[in-house]
Amino acid sequence: MNPTTTASEMQAWQWTGTHEPLTLSTVPVPGPGPGEVLLRVRAAGMCHSDVGELDEPSWAVNIHRCPITLGHEIAGDVVALGEGVHDVAVGARCGVHPLGATVPGYGRDGGYAAFHVAPAADLVPLPDGLSYELGALGTDAGMTSHQAVAEVAGVGPGDRVGIIGLGGLGQIGARIAVLLGAQVYAADPSPEARQLGMRAGATTVVPDAAELAGLGLDAVVDFAGFTHTAQAAVRAIRVGGVVVMVGMGAHTSELVTADVIHQRALIRGSSGGTTQDIEAVYGYLRDGRITPVVEKLTFDRVDEGIDRLRQGQVTGRLVVTM
Numbered sequence: 001m002n003p004t005t006t007a008s009e010m011q012a013w014q015w016t017g018t019h020e021p022l023t024l025s026t027v028p029v030p031g032p033g034p035g036e037v038l039l040r041v042r043a044a045g046m047c048h049s050d051v052g053e054l055d056e057p058s059w060a061v062n063i064h065r066c067p068i069t070l071g072h073e074i075a076g077d078v079v080a081l082g083e084g085v086h087d088v089a090v091g092a093r094c095g096v097h098p099l100g101a102t103v104p105g106y107g108r109d110g111g112y113a114a115f116h117v118a119p120a121a122d123l124v125p126l127p128d129g130l131s132y133e134l135g136a137l138g139t140d141a142g143m144t145s146h147q148a149v150a151e152v153a154g155v156g157p158g159d160r161v162g163i164i165g166l167g168g169l170g171q172i173g174a175r176i177a178v179l180l181g182a183q184v185y186a187a188d189p190s191p192e193a194r195q196l197g198m199r200a201g202a203t204t205v206v207p208d209a210a211e212l213a214g215l216g217l218d219a220v221v222d223f224a225g226f227t228h229t230a231q232a233a234v235r236a237i238r239v240g241g242v243v244v245m246v247g248m249g250a251h252t253s254e255l256v257t258a259d260v261i262h263q264r265a266l267i268r269g270s271s272g273g274t275t276q277d278i279e280a281v282y283g284y285l286r287d288g289r290i291t292p293v294v295e296k297l298t299f300d301r302v303d304e305g306i307d308r309l310r311q312g313q314v315t316g317r318l319v320v321t322m
Helices: 048-054 057-064 132-152 168-178 189-202 229-235 257-262 275-287 299-310
Strands: 007-015 023-028 036-045 073-081 094-097 113-119 124-125 160-164 185-186 204-206 219-220 236-244 267-269 294-300 317-321
Touching: 007 036, 036 132, 048 299, 057 189, 073 113, 073 132, 094 132, 094 299, 124 275, 132 168, 132 236, 132 275, 132 317, 160 168, 160 229, 168 185, 168 189, 168 275, 185 189, 185 229, 189 204, 219 229, 229 236, 229 257, 294 299, 299 317
Parallel strands: 160 185, 160 219, 185 204, 219 236, 236 267, 294 317
Antiparallel strands: 007 023, 036 073, 036 113, 036 317, 073 094, 094 124
């Protein structure tokens, strides 16, 4: 299926309400306004938060209009400039910061379409030789992982770090921790995901996060986000260690108060990141120091990808190619 229908229309996968199926719609090709650019989308990463938008009522408060095109991991080519844009060239290869002036898939139409309008200030140039697929996943999966591991957890040489969850973000987070000089102890129930952890350079990979208890780790980054993983993280750190919560597998989690107190746990949340995080990850990806497992899907299979994410049937990262 070609996501472009005519010169003035295109197809887009849209959110039409909580508990409603993702809808393939025919919509006008947008034009860039002042300070904006029009991108021809070449790749769009698929994220479990797309499932949250579709399935969880609490997400709707962040969605600013209905219908809206989903997809917030975007890479493509600049094909038109809006008024006042002078520092971007037509033909430039760029990723889009997903947490910039407005958020694609939430505050404006996202990247599950042939074209996407983005603020010029949110563009991040793709290094020469970096594919659109890696450029797309580097915007959110890469940015969020780098921010959580390098900035919020503050991982450095010689640290002993736990990574819980080795999915699309966790596999990248584990590798970043290794590249920063840490010893990594990872956990994931999936045998395939555990192989990704070993491939990333983890010292130990176990099926149950509870097996990390008592290791006295300097920090644990929880990319899963369930009650049992959060509790396991607290029990895995040294006294005064850091627990970074990234995953939102459950809307709420309970912790044993005594464990938090006796461990003197520093619990920090981490969401998104900065342009500098994206640039750092782009450098790792370009040089081959991070080689995430990526599965490409054609545009007509976006709804299939959503279902697979919903059912936990994805190892690595899904990327839609246009």
